Amino acid sequence: MTVPTSRLPSFVIIGAVKAATTWTGNQLRAQPNLFLPEQEPHYFSSAFDRGPGWYASLFAAAEPGQLVGEKSADYLAHPLAASRLASMIPDARLVVQLRNPIERAYSDYCMLYRRGTVDGRIDQYLTRGSAQPRFLNDGLYGQHLARFADRFPQEQLQIVLYDDVRRAPEATLEAIGRHIGTPTVPVPVAPDERRNDSRAPLLPLGLRRTLQPLKRTVAPFRRRAWFQRLHAGLARPIDYPQLRPDLRLRLRDFYAADVESLGTLLRRDLGSWLAVEQSR
Template sequence: MQLSDIDFVIIGAAKSATTWLQTQLQADPAVYMPDPELHYFSREYDRGKDWYLSQFKGASNGRLIGEKSNSYLYSPEAAARLHRDLPQIRLIAQLRNPVERAYSSYCMLFRRGEVGPNIESYLDPSRGENMQILGSGNFHSHLEPFIDLYGRDRLLILFFDGVTRDPEAQMLRVRTHLGLPPRAIAQVGSQKVKDKTAPLVPPTMRRRLAWLKPIVRPLRGSAPFEAARGLVARKTEYPQLTKELRDRLGEYYQPSVEALERLSGQSLHHWYANQPKQHLNGATM
């Protein structure tokens, strides 16, 4: 296995149904992708080439080989590292209405107990740009380094809306970009990817019980474990994204969205329409 054997990389964006793309590609026997996000070119580059290539040990000759790491889109070093080591690859970016993506990111962090319930302190642009939640949605600026190095033709820009409206057409675009023949949507890829409505053990309790994880791990999925978990798990009540806050976010992102329209050649006018949140079969992406 050599670096030159890798054919494509999905670079992001987070909370934009990239796991759905990965699942669809993994369902094709002609494609190999490792399950975890490797984050090699963003966070793990010091581990070296041998570590990276070892993550593809299940790949066989004749299969298209790729990986997905959403952190690449946001890492200042990732584009240059990718181009230095993998100049031959094709890139895929799937993006989402940045207002909805920011709220989805906030909800994920809230569910984990990493942010508090005062949603405006994290999502109101007038209080400062939170890079993790707000800055990540300025897609045009994040894509520019990849285009500068690889050229526009090597980067396929997709949108979350395509997954919800016409998943068959979305995957056809992906497969055409990768040189793969058409293939029907895999049923496994139509299932929920992540469900933010699932009851969870409250974050404070999770931290207190963290020492038990190695002990109970073998019991996960068993009836006694799930019954005990059900006694303490609670449905998360998320702070709501008000119309006023949504409008402020829309104004903040408008210049970036207009630049993305010019870059992608696709109209994103519907992103300004303040549509309700979109879901893929109930899943939060």
């Protein structure tokens, strides 16, 4: 099948998961000169079997003159994404956002805990050999970046730190715009804002699972005042398992060598990533 290259992305945000890529995607999506699909395609990771025609169709709605891109935060850690992406769009400009891997692992765990995918046995999930290896392995940035560095020229890969997004969001967005080849204008979306904010109350898990089949049916009513009052009356804050200092120490030891090599690559001091302190 011949893929219309004019409809393929000229830039891709490849990750990492839980490193403010949602904020960046929302900022870029708000630019009139850019087009990104609303949802993450995950084509070069988990949806590759859907084929190149399906992937190209995701960008068919782009207006003439718009720069086309996409964001799928799991590409960075996926073992095959780099080779697949390089084979299909070798000239793509890549943006990778990296967060303190200890904080990233904990935030990822909390996201799945919130969804009910994992339980409160945090030690079992954030320990080497876990049944959910993504929590630890996705933060081995040096290993993952090597796959992309082997297949893309250095000038096509931009590395952004989560710390910079929080400290200087406008300057960071401008730098991303220069990298992908278009000016950007920041819109009022805070770096910590999420569509599924980890601090927002939720319906009890059992009730959420019971109502799951009705999700599409009730979607049109979500903005109605009566619906929001009902939701507020039933929703409860999430009590997340804490990342204890002893577990943080084990995570620090797990990531120490990779963080050191990444700091050398970026020519930045990343020692604060390995500090033993409690935060999320």
